[in-house]
Amino acid sequence: MAGVPKRRRRAAISGVYTTAQSQSASSRYGLSYALEAITGALAEANLGKRDIQGLYAAIDGWPQLHGPSSSRYDATNWATLLGVPLRWLTGSPNSGNGSGVSALLDAAAAIESGYIDTAVIAAGMSAHRPGATAPWTVPTDPLTDWLGSFSAAQFALVARRYMHVYGATVEQFAAAASTIRNYGSINPDAVFSRSGPYSVQDILDAPMVADPLTRLMCAPANNGGAAIVVTTLERARDGTQAPVVVLGGADQAVYPAYAEAPLLEHPAGGPFPTRWVDDAFGRSEVSRDDVDVVQLYDSFAPWVLMQWELLGYCLPGEGGAFVESGVMAVDGRWPTCTDGGCSSFSDFGVPAILRPIEAVRQLRGQVADDCPGWRDGVHTHRPGQCRQARDPRVGLAVGMGPPTGGGQLVIVAKDR
Numbered sequence: 001m002a003g004v005p006k007r008r009r010r011a012a013i014s015g016v017y018t019t020a021q022s023q024s025a026s027s028r029y030g031l032s033y034a035l036e037a038i039t040g041a042l043a044e045a046n047l048g049k050r051d052i053q054g055l056y057a058a059i060d061g062w063p064q065l066h067g068p069s070s071s072r073y074d075a076t077n078w079a080t081l082l083g084v085p086l087r088w089l090t091g092s093p094n095s096g097n098g099s100g101v102s103a104l105l106d107a108a109a110a111i112e113s114g115y116i117d118t119a120v121i122a123a124g125m126s127a128h129r130p131g132a133t134a135p136w137t138v139p140t141d142p143l144t145d146w147l148g149s150f151s152a153a154q155f156a157l158v159a160r161r162y163m164h165v166y167g168a169t170v171e172q173f174a175a176a177a178s179t180i181r182n183y184g185s186i187n188p189d190a191v192f193s194r195s196g197p198y199s200v201q202d203i204l205d206a207p208m209v210a211d212p213l214t215r216l217m218c219a220p221a222n223n224g225g226a227a228i229v230v231t232t233l234e235r236a237r238d239g240t241q242a243p244v245v246v247l248g249g250a251d252q253a254v255y256p257a258y259a260e261a262p263l264l265e266h267p268a269g270g271p272f273p274t275r276w277v278d279d280a281f282g283r284s285e286v287s288r289d290d291v292d293v294v295q296l297y298d299s300f301a302p303w304v305l306m307q308w309e310l311l312g313y314c315l316p317g318e319g320g321a322f323v324e325s326g327v328m329a330v331d332g333r334w335p336t337c338t339d340g341g342c343s344s345f346s347d348f349g350v351p352a353i354l355r356p357i358e359a360v361r362q363l364r365g366q367v368a369d370d371c372p373g374w375r376d377g378v379h380t381h382r383p384g385q386c387r388q389a390r391d392p393r394v395g396l397a398v399g400m401g402p403p404t405g406g407g408q409l410v411i412v413a414k415d416r
Contacts, residue, residue, distance in 0.1 A: 026223050101397060134349070
């Protein structure tokens with residue numbers, strides 16, 4: 001009988017890529033964005049398409065067409081498209097969750113278990129048109145569609161409840177939004193590059209979308225694509241860039257995000273369970289204080305406060321004061337959403353994939369900003385000019401939807 005291997009295989013991110021993110025009407029399809037991103041990420045990993053064994057993809061067209069007549073082709077058509085056999089297809093077809101942090105966790109588990117050596121996570125969307133409500137923010141489910149509801153209105157209700165229960169203020173929401181948007185303003189690749197800087201008052205003075213949410217407290221909608229290559233640590237060390245090790249993470253679902261309206265507490269009563277977050281840190285063998293840079297899912301500003309609480313960095317109701325203390329700034333304790341997040345960098349329908357990509361770039365020291373020497377990895381760490389955290393070793397990336405007590409998080413670290 002074979003013995004148990006003495007050394008566990010480790011999964012690592014060896015390639016990341018983001019296409020241009022744009023709000024303009026595009027003649028490109030989601031497939032085009034996804035294929036560009038896959039090609040770019042594979043090149044950085046020094047791998048080819050024949051190395052792909054597992055695939056997680058979310059696009060808004062063929063080969064992931066909508067409707068029951070094409071559902072059986074959603075995932076398997078990719079094998080024909082790429083011309084390679086695929087051996088790991090457990091991701092949710094045409095799902096944001098299946099192409100974000102949860103996909104990264106699944107891919108890492110498959111690699112560390114020895115089922116596959118390499119997986120690609122990819123997304124591409126071109127469904128947004130300027131002046132129109134993004135299709136993914138208007139649910140067509142029985143409990144929301146008949147009300148004419150959309151995401152901003154649902155989040156506004158939760159925000160008001162949060163303010164009532166805990167005494168949070170709109171100024172605290174605005175503090176979170178201004179910090180994140182100001183990162184995006186100095187990111188040349190962000191959709192809202194050069195749109196700031198924004199003060200807290202600027203955020204409050206923006207047009208109201210759904211009280212208490214102003215336009216600058218809400219994420220935009222745009223088109224774009226991204227990809228991540230995950231492989232064994234040994235193979236990742238042969239890539240063109242330094243590998244980033246997947247330490248661990250966790251995933252939890254309580255009830256359907258973006259289908260049922262979000263709530264501040266569990267629909268069955270009481271607070272949402274948070275043990276899954278503790279499990280993630282325990283499995284990764286790091287503490288919250290070991291984390292150097294954080295990438296939250298900032299779809300709406302109030303959810304930033306709630307995520308800090310859910311993650312255990314502060315107690316329920318303390319998120320507002322926590323954010324106002326400056327911890328999210330580049331010279332703060334936990335630089336947060338350093339690419340501009342969903343609010344300023346991009347929300348092309350599946351922005352969960354962008355959170356670990358920014359964590360990887362932070363750990364590599366590969367972020368573009370207004371620092372004169374950023375191309376050589378030289379940064380000032382000065383607010384308003386720089387968005388590179390100071391010597392980060394461990395990063396936390398979160399892929400969360402609305403307040404439904406669930407989400408996904410992954411913890412990554414430098415190789416050495």
